[in-house]
Amino acid sequence: MHITPEEAAQSLAQIHETQRRALRSAPPMFPSWYVVAVWVFVTGMQFFTEVTPLSALRIALPVLSIGLMAAVFKFVMDIRNQSMRPHPGVVDPWAWGGFAVWIVITAFGSVGVAVGLEALGVSYPRTVMGVTMTVVALITTPILTRWMSMRTVRRAETANR
Amino acid sequence: MTPQLDPVIHATTRLQIASLLAAADEAEFAFVRDSLDISDSVLSKHASALEAAGYVKIRKGHVGKRPRTWFSLTRAGREAYQNHVAALQAIVAQSGLSVLGPRGGQGWSNDLVGAVMEDAVIDPHDIRAGDQDRGKVAEMLHVAVSDGRITMDELTERIERTYTARTVGELAAIVADLRQTNVLSSSPPPMS
Numbered sequence: 617m618h619i620t621p622e623e624a625a626q627s628l629a630q631i632h633e634t635q636r637r638a639l640r641s642a643p644p645m646f647p648s649w650y651v652v653a654v655w656v657f658v659t660g661m662q663f664f665t666e667v668t669p670l671s672a673l674r675i676a677l678p679v680l681s682i683g684l685m686a687a688v689f690k691f692v693m694d695i696r697n698q699s700m701r702p703h704p705g706v707v708d709p710w711a712w713g714g715f716a717v718w719i720v721i722t723a724f725g726s727v728g729v730a731v732g733l734e735a736l737g738v739s740y741p742r743t744v745m746g747v748t749m750t751v752v753a754l755i756t757t758p759i760l761t762r763w764m765s766m767r768t769v770r771r772a773e774t775a776n777r
Numbered sequence: 778m779t780p781q782l783d784p785v786i787h788a789t790t791r792l793q794i795a796s797l798l799a800a801a802d803e804a805e806f807a808f809v810r811d812s813l814d815i816s817d818s819v820l821s822k823h824a825s826a827l828e829a830a831g832y833v834k835i836r837k838g839h840v841g842k843r844p845r846t847w848f849s850l851t852r853a854g855r856e857a858y859q860n861h862v863a864a865l866q867a868i869v870a871q872s873g874l875s876v877l878g879p880r881g882g883q884g885w886s887n888d889l890v891g892a893v894m895e896d897a898v899i900d901p902h903d904i905r906a907g908d909q910d911r912g913k914v915a916e917m918l919h920v921a922v923s924d925g926r927i928t929m930d931e932l933t934e935r936i937e938r939t940y941t942a943r944t945v946g947e948l949a950a951i952v953a954d955l956r957q958t959n960v961l962s963s964s965p966p967p968m969s
Contacts, residue, residue, distance in 0.1 A: 619782070619953055621872030624865040626946040630789070631796040631862065638797045638804070638812045697840050699808040706800045772800070 632772075635706070639769045642700040644761035645711070646691075651757045652750060653687040658726075659746030666742050708771040711764035718760055722749060780863035785830045787861070789938055789950060790815060791823050795858045798833065798850040806846040819937060824848060832857055904945045914939045914948045921955045 619627075657680055664676040695701065726749045733741035786795045793813050798804060804812075810820045827833035832854030836847045850858065918935050921927045927935070935951050942948045 619865075619868065619950070621869050622946065623950050623953055624868035626944075626950060627789075627792060628862070628865050628869065630793065630947075634793045634796045634813065635800040638800055638808075641808075641812060642801075697805075697838065697845070698803075699805040701802040701804075703800055703802050 636769065636772050638700060639702060639706065639765075639772050642702055642765065643698055644758075645702070645707070645764045645768075646761060647694050648757035648761050650687060650691040650694075651753045653684070653691075655746065655750040655753045657684045657687070659743065659750050662742040662746040663740075666740050702768055706768060706772060708764075708767040711767040714767075715760065715764060718756070722752065722756075725749070725752075780860040780867060782864045783857045783861040785827070785832065786857060788823075788934065789947065790819060790934075791827060792861070794820070794823055794827065794848075795832065795850065795854065795861075798848055799855060799858050801849070803836070803847045803849040806848070809848060814941070827854065830854075830857075906942050906945050906948050910945060910948055911939050911942065914942075914952055917952055917955060921952075926955060 660676065660680045660683075664673045664680075668676070726745055729748055730742050730745040733744055738744055786792050790813070794809060797809055797812055806817075806820065806824075809824075810817060813820070824833055824835065828835050832851060834849045834851050834854075836849070838845055838847070915936055918927070918932055918939065922929065922932045938951050939948065942951065
Protein backbone atom coordinates (compact mmCIF):
# COMPACT_ATOMS: atom_id res chain seq x y z
CA MET A 617 0.00 0.00 0.00
CA HIS A 618 1.44 3.35 -1.01
CA ILE A 619 0.19 6.86 -0.43
CA THR A 620 1.86 10.20 -1.00
CA PRO A 621 2.85 12.55 1.85
CA GLU A 622 0.09 14.92 0.75
CA GLU A 623 -2.50 12.16 1.02
CA ALA A 624 -1.09 11.17 4.41
CA ALA A 625 -1.30 14.78 5.59
CA GLN A 626 -4.82 14.97 4.23
CA SER A 627 -5.80 11.83 6.15
CA LEU A 628 -4.28 13.21 9.34
CA ALA A 629 -6.13 16.48 8.87
CA GLN A 630 -9.35 14.57 8.33
CA ILE A 631 -8.78 12.58 11.53
CA HIS A 632 -8.26 15.79 13.44
CA GLU A 633 -11.39 17.35 12.01
CA THR A 634 -13.49 14.24 12.69
CA GLN A 635 -12.43 14.07 16.32
CA ARG A 636 -12.86 17.80 16.85
CA ARG A 637 -16.37 17.73 15.38
CA ALA A 638 -17.35 14.67 17.41
CA LEU A 639 -16.16 16.15 20.69
CA ARG A 640 -17.87 19.44 19.93
CA SER A 641 -21.23 17.74 19.44
CA ALA A 642 -20.79 15.31 22.34
CA PRO A 643 -23.26 15.64 25.23
CA PRO A 644 -22.09 17.05 28.62
CA MET A 645 -19.65 14.86 30.56
CA PHE A 646 -22.37 13.97 33.06
CA PRO A 647 -26.04 14.87 33.53
CA SER A 648 -26.34 17.94 35.72
CA TRP A 649 -29.66 16.85 37.23
CA TYR A 650 -27.78 14.22 39.25
CA VAL A 651 -25.94 16.79 41.38
CA VAL A 652 -29.25 18.55 42.00
CA ALA A 653 -30.77 15.22 43.06
CA VAL A 654 -27.99 14.70 45.59
CA TRP A 655 -28.64 18.16 47.06
CA VAL A 656 -32.38 17.43 47.20
CA PHE A 657 -31.51 14.33 49.22
CA VAL A 658 -29.26 16.36 51.54
CA THR A 659 -31.99 19.01 51.93
CA GLY A 660 -34.57 16.33 52.70
CA MET A 661 -32.35 14.84 55.38
CA GLN A 662 -31.83 18.26 56.95
CA PHE A 663 -35.55 18.95 56.87
CA PHE A 664 -36.55 15.68 58.51
CA THR A 665 -33.84 15.86 61.16
CA GLU A 666 -34.31 19.54 61.93
CA VAL A 667 -37.94 20.48 61.33
CA THR A 668 -40.16 17.41 61.70
CA PRO A 669 -40.49 15.07 64.70
CA LEU A 670 -38.38 11.91 64.91
CA SER A 671 -41.28 9.66 63.84
CA ALA A 672 -41.37 11.37 60.43
CA LEU A 673 -37.68 10.62 59.95
CA ARG A 674 -38.37 6.88 60.31
CA ILE A 675 -40.54 7.08 57.21
CA ALA A 676 -38.55 9.74 55.39
CA LEU A 677 -35.15 8.05 55.71
CA PRO A 678 -36.02 4.93 53.67
CA VAL A 679 -38.01 7.03 51.18
CA LEU A 680 -35.11 9.46 50.65
CA SER A 681 -32.62 6.58 50.48
CA ILE A 682 -34.67 4.80 47.84
CA GLY A 683 -34.94 8.08 45.94
CA LEU A 684 -31.18 8.54 46.06
CA MET A 685 -30.59 4.95 44.92
CA ALA A 686 -33.00 5.47 42.04
CA ALA A 687 -31.10 8.64 41.11
CA VAL A 688 -27.78 6.77 41.20
CA PHE A 689 -29.23 3.99 39.04
CA LYS A 690 -30.61 6.48 36.51
CA PHE A 691 -27.30 8.35 36.53
CA VAL A 692 -25.40 5.16 35.71
CA MET A 693 -27.87 4.27 32.96
CA ASP A 694 -27.76 7.78 31.51
CA ILE A 695 -23.97 7.72 31.37
CA ARG A 696 -23.99 4.24 29.85
CA ASN A 697 -26.56 5.24 27.22
CA GLN A 698 -25.01 8.58 26.30
CA SER A 699 -24.70 9.14 22.57
CA MET A 700 -20.97 9.64 23.01
CA ARG A 701 -18.66 9.35 25.99
CA PRO A 702 -15.25 10.95 25.43
CA HIS A 703 -12.30 8.60 25.91
CA PRO A 704 -10.37 9.37 29.14
CA GLY A 705 -7.29 9.99 27.00
CA VAL A 706 -8.91 12.98 25.29
CA VAL A 707 -10.51 14.60 28.33
CA ASP A 708 -8.65 17.62 29.65
CA PRO A 709 -7.38 16.72 33.15
CA TRP A 710 -8.05 20.33 34.16
CA ALA A 711 -11.74 19.72 33.50
CA TRP A 712 -11.82 17.05 36.21
CA GLY A 713 -9.60 19.27 38.37
CA GLY A 714 -12.15 22.05 38.06
CA PHE A 715 -14.94 19.63 38.93
CA ALA A 716 -13.06 18.54 42.06
CA VAL A 717 -12.52 22.17 43.08
CA TRP A 718 -16.23 22.86 42.54
CA ILE A 719 -17.17 19.92 44.81
CA VAL A 720 -14.80 21.13 47.54
CA ILE A 721 -16.09 24.71 47.29
CA THR A 722 -19.76 23.68 47.44
CA ALA A 723 -19.13 21.23 50.30
CA PHE A 724 -17.25 23.76 52.42
CA GLY A 725 -19.60 26.48 51.24
CA SER A 726 -22.62 24.56 52.50
CA VAL A 727 -21.04 24.19 55.94
CA GLY A 728 -20.20 27.91 55.93
CA VAL A 729 -23.76 28.84 54.95
CA ALA A 730 -25.25 26.63 57.69
CA VAL A 731 -22.92 28.04 60.35
CA GLY A 732 -23.51 31.59 59.13
CA LEU A 733 -27.31 31.20 59.16
CA GLU A 734 -27.18 29.74 62.66
CA ALA A 735 -25.03 32.65 63.84
CA LEU A 736 -27.57 35.05 62.35
CA GLY A 737 -30.33 33.32 64.27
CA VAL A 738 -32.22 32.11 61.20
CA SER A 739 -34.73 29.36 61.93
CA TYR A 740 -33.85 25.89 60.60
CA PRO A 741 -30.43 26.95 59.28
CA ARG A 742 -29.46 23.49 57.91
CA THR A 743 -32.69 23.17 55.95
CA VAL A 744 -32.32 26.70 54.55
CA MET A 745 -28.73 25.86 53.68
CA GLY A 746 -29.94 22.72 51.83
CA VAL A 747 -32.46 24.70 49.80
CA THR A 748 -29.83 27.36 49.05
CA MET A 749 -27.27 24.80 47.90
CA THR A 750 -29.87 23.00 45.77
CA VAL A 751 -30.52 26.28 43.96
CA VAL A 752 -26.76 26.88 43.66
CA ALA A 753 -26.33 23.39 42.17
CA LEU A 754 -29.27 23.94 39.84
CA ILE A 755 -27.67 27.10 38.48
CA THR A 756 -23.98 26.19 38.46
CA THR A 757 -23.91 22.51 37.43
CA PRO A 758 -24.99 23.06 33.80
CA ILE A 759 -22.36 25.80 33.54
CA LEU A 760 -19.76 23.45 35.03
CA THR A 761 -20.55 20.56 32.66
CA ARG A 762 -20.50 22.90 29.65
CA TRP A 763 -17.16 24.31 30.78
CA MET A 764 -15.73 20.77 31.15
CA SER A 765 -16.86 19.87 27.63
CA MET A 766 -15.47 23.13 26.26
CA ARG A 767 -12.06 22.48 27.81
CA THR A 768 -11.96 19.04 26.21
CA VAL A 769 -12.85 20.46 22.78
CA ARG A 770 -10.29 23.24 23.17
CA ARG A 771 -7.67 20.66 24.09
CA ALA A 772 -8.50 18.79 20.92
CA GLU A 773 -8.18 21.94 18.85
CA THR A 774 -4.94 23.23 20.32
CA ALA A 775 -3.15 20.08 21.47
CA ASN A 776 0.63 20.66 21.32
CA ARG A 777 0.54 23.15 18.49
CA MET B 778 9.04 -1.94 14.45
CA THR B 779 8.05 0.52 11.75
CA PRO B 780 4.30 1.20 11.84
CA GLN B 781 2.46 0.08 8.72
CA LEU B 782 -0.66 1.42 7.08
CA ASP B 783 -3.59 -0.79 7.95
CA PRO B 784 -5.65 -1.74 4.87
CA VAL B 785 -8.73 -2.41 7.01
CA ILE B 786 -8.99 1.18 8.25
CA HIS B 787 -7.30 2.92 5.35
CA ALA B 788 -10.51 3.65 3.45
CA THR B 789 -11.71 7.18 4.19
CA THR B 790 -15.00 6.23 5.84
CA ARG B 791 -13.45 3.52 8.00
CA LEU B 792 -10.64 5.84 9.04
CA GLN B 793 -13.21 8.45 9.99
CA ILE B 794 -15.16 5.89 12.03
CA ALA B 795 -11.99 4.67 13.72
CA SER B 796 -10.79 8.19 14.47
CA LEU B 797 -14.16 9.16 15.96
CA LEU B 798 -14.20 6.02 18.10
CA ALA B 799 -10.59 6.65 19.14
CA ALA B 800 -11.80 9.86 20.77
CA ALA B 801 -14.69 8.04 22.43
CA ASP B 802 -15.19 5.38 25.03
CA GLU B 803 -18.38 4.51 23.22
CA ALA B 804 -20.45 6.24 20.55
CA GLU B 805 -24.02 5.58 19.52
CA PHE B 806 -24.93 4.64 15.95
CA ALA B 807 -26.89 7.83 15.20
CA PHE B 808 -24.16 10.00 16.68
CA VAL B 809 -21.51 8.41 14.46
CA ARG B 810 -23.77 8.56 11.42
CA ASP B 811 -24.61 12.23 11.94
CA SER B 812 -21.07 13.25 12.85
CA LEU B 813 -19.66 11.66 9.72
CA ASP B 814 -22.63 12.65 7.57
CA ILE B 815 -23.04 9.16 6.11
CA SER B 816 -26.05 6.95 5.56
CA ASP B 817 -27.26 4.16 7.85
CA SER B 818 -26.32 1.50 5.31
CA VAL B 819 -22.79 2.83 4.77
CA LEU B 820 -22.18 2.99 8.52
CA SER B 821 -23.61 -0.50 9.05
CA LYS B 822 -21.46 -1.93 6.29
CA HIS B 823 -18.22 -0.39 7.52
CA ALA B 824 -18.98 -1.10 11.18
CA SER B 825 -19.57 -4.75 10.33
CA ALA B 826 -16.28 -4.89 8.43
CA LEU B 827 -14.46 -3.34 11.37
CA GLU B 828 -16.17 -5.72 13.76
CA ALA B 829 -15.22 -8.70 11.58
CA ALA B 830 -11.61 -7.50 11.73
CA GLY B 831 -11.85 -7.41 15.53
CA TYR B 832 -11.37 -3.64 15.62
CA VAL B 833 -14.83 -2.56 16.74
CA LYS B 834 -17.11 -3.89 19.43
CA ILE B 835 -20.83 -3.49 18.86
CA ARG B 836 -23.19 -3.28 21.83
CA LYS B 837 -26.93 -3.40 21.40
CA GLY B 838 -29.39 -2.13 23.98
CA HIS B 839 -32.53 -0.11 24.53
CA VAL B 840 -33.20 3.45 25.60
CA GLY B 841 -36.80 3.36 26.71
CA LYS B 842 -38.42 1.10 24.15
CA ARG B 843 -36.14 2.11 21.31
CA PRO B 844 -33.36 -0.24 20.28
CA ARG B 845 -29.94 1.40 20.10
CA THR B 846 -26.48 0.35 18.99
CA TRP B 847 -23.20 1.57 20.39
CA PHE B 848 -19.72 1.21 18.90
CA SER B 849 -16.38 1.17 20.65
CA LEU B 850 -12.86 0.39 19.56
CA THR B 851 -11.42 -2.85 20.87
CA ARG B 852 -7.89 -2.93 22.21
CA ALA B 853 -6.76 -4.35 18.85
CA GLY B 854 -8.70 -1.64 17.05
CA ARG B 855 -7.13 1.11 19.12
CA GLU B 856 -3.65 -0.31 18.49
CA ALA B 857 -4.36 -0.65 14.77
CA TYR B 858 -5.62 2.93 14.65
CA GLN B 859 -2.59 4.24 16.52
CA ASN B 860 -0.24 2.30 14.25
CA HIS B 861 -2.05 3.59 11.18
CA VAL B 862 -1.79 7.18 12.39
CA ALA B 863 1.87 6.65 13.25
CA ALA B 864 2.44 5.29 9.72
CA LEU B 865 0.74 8.35 8.22
CA GLN B 866 2.89 10.58 10.38
CA ALA B 867 6.00 8.71 9.31
CA ILE B 868 5.10 9.25 5.64
CA VAL B 869 4.60 12.94 6.24
CA ALA B 870 7.81 13.15 8.28
CA GLN B 871 9.82 11.44 5.55
CA SER B 872 8.73 14.12 3.14
CA GLY B 873 10.64 16.63 5.25
CA LEU B 874 7.77 18.10 7.18
CA SER B 875 8.21 18.50 10.93
CA VAL B 876 6.25 15.96 12.96
CA LEU B 877 6.22 15.35 16.70
CA GLY B 878 6.92 11.91 18.14
CA PRO B 879 4.03 9.54 18.90
CA ARG B 880 2.50 9.47 22.37
CA GLY B 881 2.18 5.82 23.20
CA GLY B 882 -0.74 4.40 25.13
CA GLN B 883 -3.18 7.21 24.48
CA GLY B 884 -6.11 7.27 22.13
CA TRP B 885 -5.43 10.89 21.29
CA SER B 886 -3.13 11.25 18.33
CA ASN B 887 -3.82 14.82 17.38
CA ASP B 888 -0.79 16.27 19.08
CA LEU B 889 0.88 15.15 15.92
CA VAL B 890 -1.95 16.04 13.66
CA GLY B 891 -1.99 19.62 14.86
CA ALA B 892 1.64 20.07 13.93
CA VAL B 893 1.12 18.34 10.60
CA MET B 894 -1.85 20.53 9.75
CA GLU B 895 0.00 23.75 10.41
CA ASP B 896 2.83 22.83 8.09
CA ALA B 897 1.46 20.40 5.57
CA VAL B 898 -2.12 21.16 4.68
CA ILE B 899 -1.38 24.13 2.54
CA ASP B 900 -1.33 22.44 -0.82
CA PRO B 901 -3.63 22.17 -3.83
CA HIS B 902 -5.27 19.12 -2.25
CA ASP B 903 -7.21 21.50 -0.03
CA ILE B 904 -8.85 23.16 -2.99
CA ARG B 905 -12.59 22.52 -3.10
CA ALA B 906 -13.62 19.89 -5.62
CA GLY B 907 -16.22 20.67 -8.28
CA ASP B 908 -18.79 18.48 -9.99
CA GLN B 909 -16.50 18.23 -13.01
CA ASP B 910 -13.71 16.80 -10.80
CA ARG B 911 -16.11 14.31 -9.25
CA GLY B 912 -17.35 13.31 -12.69
CA LYS B 913 -13.81 12.63 -13.87
CA VAL B 914 -13.08 10.48 -10.85
CA ALA B 915 -16.34 8.56 -11.29
CA GLU B 916 -15.45 7.97 -14.93
CA MET B 917 -12.03 6.69 -13.93
CA LEU B 918 -13.57 4.32 -11.41
CA HIS B 919 -15.88 2.88 -14.05
CA VAL B 920 -12.89 2.36 -16.36
CA ALA B 921 -11.07 0.66 -13.47
CA VAL B 922 -13.99 -1.75 -12.99
CA SER B 923 -14.12 -2.63 -16.67
CA ASP B 924 -10.34 -3.20 -16.55
CA GLY B 925 -10.85 -5.52 -13.59
CA ARG B 926 -8.72 -3.43 -11.26
CA ILE B 927 -11.45 -2.93 -8.67
CA THR B 928 -14.57 -4.92 -7.80
CA MET B 929 -18.17 -3.77 -7.99
CA ASP B 930 -18.26 -3.46 -4.19
CA GLU B 931 -15.22 -1.23 -4.29
CA LEU B 932 -16.80 0.78 -7.09
CA THR B 933 -19.94 1.34 -5.00
CA GLU B 934 -17.95 2.45 -2.01
CA ARG B 935 -15.65 4.71 -4.00
CA ILE B 936 -18.47 6.29 -5.98
CA GLU B 937 -20.16 7.13 -2.70
CA ARG B 938 -16.97 8.69 -1.41
CA THR B 939 -16.51 10.53 -4.70
CA TYR B 940 -19.83 12.29 -4.52
CA THR B 941 -19.34 13.23 -0.86
CA ALA B 942 -15.75 14.41 -1.34
CA ARG B 943 -15.25 18.07 -0.57
CA THR B 944 -11.68 18.65 -1.72
CA VAL B 945 -9.43 17.65 -4.59
CA GLY B 946 -7.26 15.89 -2.00
CA GLU B 947 -10.13 13.61 -1.00
CA LEU B 948 -10.76 12.80 -4.65
CA ALA B 949 -7.06 12.12 -5.19
CA ALA B 950 -7.08 9.64 -2.30
CA ILE B 951 -9.94 7.73 -3.90
CA VAL B 952 -7.98 7.10 -7.09
CA ALA B 953 -4.52 7.02 -5.53
CA ASP B 954 -4.07 3.37 -6.48
CA LEU B 955 -5.38 3.88 -10.03
CA ARG B 956 -2.76 6.27 -11.25
CA GLN B 957 -2.43 5.52 -14.96
CA THR B 958 -5.38 7.62 -16.07
CA ASN B 959 -4.45 10.74 -14.03
CA VAL B 960 -7.97 12.14 -14.10
CA LEU B 961 -7.19 14.95 -11.69
CA SER B 962 -4.85 16.74 -14.10
CA SER B 963 -6.23 19.80 -15.85
CA SER B 964 -5.98 18.18 -19.29
CA PRO B 965 -8.24 15.20 -19.98
CA PRO B 966 -6.58 11.80 -20.32
CA PRO B 967 -5.81 10.65 -23.85
CA MET B 968 -8.45 8.29 -25.13
CA SER B 969 -6.97 5.26 -26.83
